[in-house]
Amino acid sequence: MLEIKDLSVSYGMIEAVKGVNITIKDGEICTLIGANGAGKTTIMHTISGLLTPKSGQIFLDGEDLLKMDSEEIVKRGVIQVPEGRRIFQKMSVYENILLGAYQRKDSYDDEFEYIYSLFPILKERTSQLAGTLSGGEQQMLAIARALMAKPKIMLLDEPSMGLAPLLVRNIFDIIKTINSTGTTIFLVEQNASMALAIANHAYVMETGRIALEGSGEELSASEKVQKLYLGG
Ligand SMILES: Nc1ncnc2c1ncn2[C@@H]1O[C@H](COP(=O)(O)OP(=O)(O)O)[C@@H](O)[C@H]1O
Ligand SMILES: [Mg+2]
Structure with missing residues (x-):
C-alpha cells in the first residue's frame, strides 16, 4: 500500500x-x-x-x-497522529475531534459514535477543555481526531x-x-x-x-x- x-x-x-x-x-x-x-x-x-x-x-x-x-x-x-499529540488545549474535546473532519463534506455523525464507543472517557469529557485532560486522554484525543479524517x-x-x-x-x-x-x-x-x-x-x-x-x-x-x- x-x-x-x-x-x-x-x-x-x-x-x-x-x-x-x-x-x-x-x-x-x-x-x-x-x-x-x-x-x-x-x-x-x-x-x-x-x-x-x-x-x-x-x-x-x-x-x-x-x-x-x-x-x-x-x-x-494518509493521516498522521503527531509526536507530542498537538491538540488544542483551549478548545473542547468535541471541537478538537471535529477539527479532524475539516476536509470532509459528508456526514460524520457515525464516526462520532464510533469514536465515543472506542473512547468512552472522551464522551464523558466532551465539553471539557482539552488542556485539562491527562496525558493518556490527550493521546486518545489525538487518535480520535485522526479517526475523524477516515484514515486508510x-x-x-x-x-x-x-x-x-x-x-x-x-x-x-x-x-x-x-x-x-x-x-x-x-x-x-x-x-x-x-x-x-x-x-x-x-x-x-x-x-x-x-x-x-x-x-x-x-x-x-x-x-x-x-x-x-x-x-x-
Ligand atoms: N528541524 C530540524 N532541523 C535540524 N535538524 C533536525 C530537525 N529535526 C530533526 N533534526 C535532526 O534530524 C535527526 C533525526 O531527527 P528525528 O527525525 O526527529 O528523529 P526521531 O524522531 O527518531 O527522534 C536528528 O539528528 C535531529 O537532531
Ligand atoms: Mg521523533
Missing part, C-alpha cells in the same frame, strides 16, 4: 534519513523502532508532505505522494511517549482495535517491546538507516534487538 524507496532527507547539512526503504502492506501494523534522533519523525513528516526529501520516492497504491501537497495526502487517507493508513508517532505502563497498554489495545477494522497502521516507537508485540512487520532504524527488518516476532527474538532495545 505504502512504498518508501531509497528515501534521503536532510536538514541543511544534517542528513537525517539516508537511503531508507520501507514497505507497508494493506491492513497490517508496521512498526519502526529506533532511539531518539534516529530519523523516525523525519520519515513521518516526509510521508505527510511536511518535508521535501533530497531524493527517493514514496508511493501510495502506486500514486506518487511526493507530487502532492499535504492537503492532497490527507485527502488520500494512520501514522502514529510515539503514541506511548510519557504515559504510565497501564495507559500504554490501553493505547496499544486501541491501536489493535483500529487496525482490526481495516485501517493500516504505521507505528513509530521508542517503546520497542510493546510495538514489536503488536507488529506484523517491523523495521529498526539507527542514525538515519534501516539496520534490521523482519516480522515483529523475528525482531523480538533477535539478539541485537534484545540487547539494544529490549534491555535483555
Whole structure:
C-alpha cells in the first residue's frame, strides 16, 4: 500500500534519513523502532508532505505522494497522529475531534459514535477543555481526531511517549482495535517491546538507516534487538 524507496532527507547539512526503504502492506501494523534522533519523525513528516526529501520516492497504491501537497495526502487517507499529540488545549474535546473532519463534506455523525464507543472517557469529557485532560486522554484525543479524517493508513508517532505502563497498554489495545477494522497502521516507537508485540512487520532504524527488518516476532527474538532495545 505504502512504498518508501531509497528515501534521503536532510536538514541543511544534517542528513537525517539516508537511503531508507520501507514497505507497508494493506491492513497490517508496521512498526519502526529506533532511539531518539534516529530519523523516525523525519520519515513521518516526509510521508505527510511536511518535508521535501533530497531524493527517493514514496508511493501510495502506486500514486506518487511526493507530487502532492499535504492537503492532497490527507485527502488520500494518509493521516498522521503527531509526536507530542498537538491538540488544542483551549478548545473542547468535541471541537478538537471535529477539527479532524475539516476536509470532509459528508456526514460524520457515525464516526462520532464510533469514536465515543472506542473512547468512552472522551464522551464523558466532551465539553471539557482539552488542556485539562491527562496525558493518556490527550493521546486518545489525538487518535480520535485522526479517526475523524477516515484514515486508510494512520501514522502514529510515539503514541506511548510519557504515559504510565497501564495507559500504554490501553493505547496499544486501541491501536489493535483500529487496525482490526481495516485501517493500516504505521507505528513509530521508542517503546520497542510493546510495538514489536503488536507488529506484523517491523523495521529498526539507527542514525538515519534501516539496520534490521523482519516480522515483529523475528525482531523480538533477535539478539541485537534484545540487547539494544529490549534491555535483555
Ligand atoms: N528541524 C530540524 N532541523 C535540524 N535538524 C533536525 C530537525 N529535526 C530533526 N533534526 C535532526 O534530524 C535527526 C533525526 O531527527 P528525528 O527525525 O526527529 O528523529 P526521531 O524522531 O527518531 O527522534 C536528528 O539528528 C535531529 O537532531
Ligand atoms: Mg521523533
